[in-house]
Amino acid sequence: MPKLDESLLTGLPPFSLLERGQIRTILDQAVSRRYDEGTAIFREGHDADRFFLLLDGYLRVIRTTPGGDQIIVLHISPGQLFGIAPALQRDTYPATAVAAAESIALSWPVRHWADFTTNYPGFATESYKTLGQRLGQIQETLTEMATQAVEKRIASAVLRMVNQSGRKTATGIEIAFPVTRQNISDMTGTTLHTVSRLLSAWQKNGIVESSRKHIVVTDPHALVLLTGAQG
DNA sequence: TCATTAAAGTTAC
């Protein structure tokens, strides 16, 4: 295994307060792995033996409801920690993580978690901060699912993905990883047919441009309006 | 308003 470059971690919030030597130590304990699109990094309910940091690519985090269907609870973008079950006092993963695009992640054995949080300043606070933000976002999404009309839910879901992974293009902001209508229906608790119809309608109105597995938002403001107002 | 069913069209491999 080639040595990992220290610049991989230096800019990232959980590691920003650390010295070079500390980052070196952390990297020397890490394992780097590549995941093809569609591959599961870990599965809900399995023993949480490692925790992860996404270096490149995008992940979908999926939970199975008591009813048996799968919903996408959130996406992970590069630079974020994930699979941090130890932070939740759990010894199994609470959800499944699947690569939405080809991805690269570092991982460490969970037994290092205690070392990291006690020995490395800023690591614990930053980790718990992102964890809190994520739980808040999930809460928000869930209440939204229960109370808002379908069009608003889908508009919110698209905006969330744009905020997480938006990338400017000539015509607008594109979602940087492959998304199918089915994926969006899994995020919003509706059907792929409804998603398809709405995206087609939005395309007619010049709000988005979409093709197979690819969405560009050409009028983000109009989408924001859809999440709040009727029509 | 939205899910379901069915069918046909389109694109990627």
Next chain:
DNA sequence: GTAACTTTAATGA
């Protein structure tokens, strides 16, 4: 070609 993905229309809760 074929499988995967998308669209469209009809029907009914």
